[in-house]
Amino acid sequence: MRHVHFPAQRVAGTAVDPNASSTAPPRRLGDKARWYLPAAVTADFLGAAVPVGLVFDAAQQARPVYCAVGAALAWTAVQALRRRYATRALGESRGVLPVVHDWLILIGVLAVARVVTGESTPRLAALGALLPALLITVACHKLTYRHLFAARREAQAVSRVLVVGEPEAAEGVIAHLASRTDHPYVVVGVVPVGEGRLDSGVPVTARLGAVPHGPNADATAVLGAVRSHHADLVLVAPGVRIAGERLRRVAWALHDAGLELAVFPGLVEISVKRLETLSAGGLAVLRIAPPVRRGVQTLLKSAMDRAGAAVGLLLLSPLFLALILAIRLGSRGPAFYSQRRIGRDGVPFVMWKFRTMVVDADRLQAELAGANENDGLMFKMRRDPRVTRVGRLLRRTSMDELPQLFNVLTGSMSLVGPRPPLPEEVARYDETELRRLSVRPGMTGLWQISGRSDLSWDETIQLDLQYVDNWSFTSDVDVMGRTLRAVVDGRGAY
Secondary structure, X not given: OOOOOOOOEEEOOEEEOHHHOOOOOOOEHHHOOOOHHHHHHHHHHHHHHHHHHHHHHHOOOOXXXXXXXXXXXXXXXXXXXXXXXXXXXXXXXOOOHHHHHHHHHHHHHHHHHHHHHOOOOOHHXXXXXXXXXHHHHHHHHHHHHHHHHHHHHOOOOEEEEEEEEOHHHHHHHHHHHHOOOOOOEEEEEEEEEOOOOOOOOOOEOOOEOOOOOOOOHHHHHHHHHHHHOOOOEEEEXXXXXXXXXXXXXXXXXXXXXXXXXXXXXXXXXXXXXHEEEEEEOOEEEEEEOOXXXXXXXXXXXXXXXXXXXXXXXXXXXXXXXXXXHHHHHHOOOOOEEEEEEEOHHHOEEEEEEEOOEOOOHHHHHHHHHHHOOOOOOOOOOOOOOXXXXXXXXXXXXXXXXXXXXXXXXXXXXXXXXXXXXXHHHHOOOOHHHHHHHHOOOEEEOOOHHHOHHHOOHHHHHHHHHHHHHHOOHHHHHHHHHHHHHHHHHOOOOO
């Protein structure tokens, strides 16, 4: 992967000048809008109370008001115990699945309460009455997330970070955070440990010696840097010169001052679901579970792929006929386009799509090589002259991908997975890029919901490797849900 050093850190696509930190500090994550908490609690309470009260009253339940208040209190209690109202969680995007998990816990709690109280409302009616609570909570989270995202684009709601570490390690952390926009961190200063040059442009607020010059010298220097730059978090990139007893003393000083400390373990693109903290003889150990490659989750994925493809083909058959007619009437040539792609473990297969280009498009690509707008191995043009009028609509709506349901049904593709590459692309893959062939390619994936053709080559590979190493059945369901929004939005589809 290529990394680039930036003179200014990026937060959600907006550059933030770290040199301005001491005079005009941006709003912190802990200073989120005051309406977040009351809005979330009110929406959760009323979203459960009102539907339950109406349904139970219609069912002539003896105590509809008490049942409504009880359901509302139970729902807000579940959310509170799951720390959904904590400052760090409010307004943050958690996806739909965590909310569904909370809702299922609510169902269990109320099922027990139903038995204890002898409440007799029909089960399906009671379940339907609780469904709006789930939908309203999801909608409320989306609203606050969009508000927070807009604030981050203006470089306001951020977490200000001070990086401590050996120069090379510190520069690596700064560059990685600067190249990504899917986090709230802005680096406002760096405290290098030992000699070495730093080219990131981030202010060097202090410098620690290669060896400590006294029991409190390191702590005093770091605390001074934190205060001068209003940092919320100290992020340590540990190395030989900042580890063990030395790191522990810095941690003591920060914690005594009520400040947070985080340690970067040197891992990237590892889901927190695969991490487990252990203690071995006083050593803090981070255990990393291997990626899921077999077991119940893989069986569920295969079953969902085949069933989803079969149902999709059945329901979409009228649409298929309409699109075939539109393509044939719009330009000369067949309605379907087949192309050799590389699948799991490097096995080639034939992938099907609706034709969106003129018949001799493959031959014309060589003539357009100089107009390639992608920085990697893929060929992409925003206004490709080979695309037909009908093809532009199909690409904009992603309907050209629908014939890949046949590939999913036959097992050469999955509903969710990395983008299926061309043989000539794979021929130039390095060892890192070849790892994306460890799983079946998909009709949709993280690349689809993250910008599609607008992504750089490095960003595409990063997302594919993240999926390969961290996929789970529930994450596949989440990706498919988010794909609908990406298709409607149409960003990066051309």
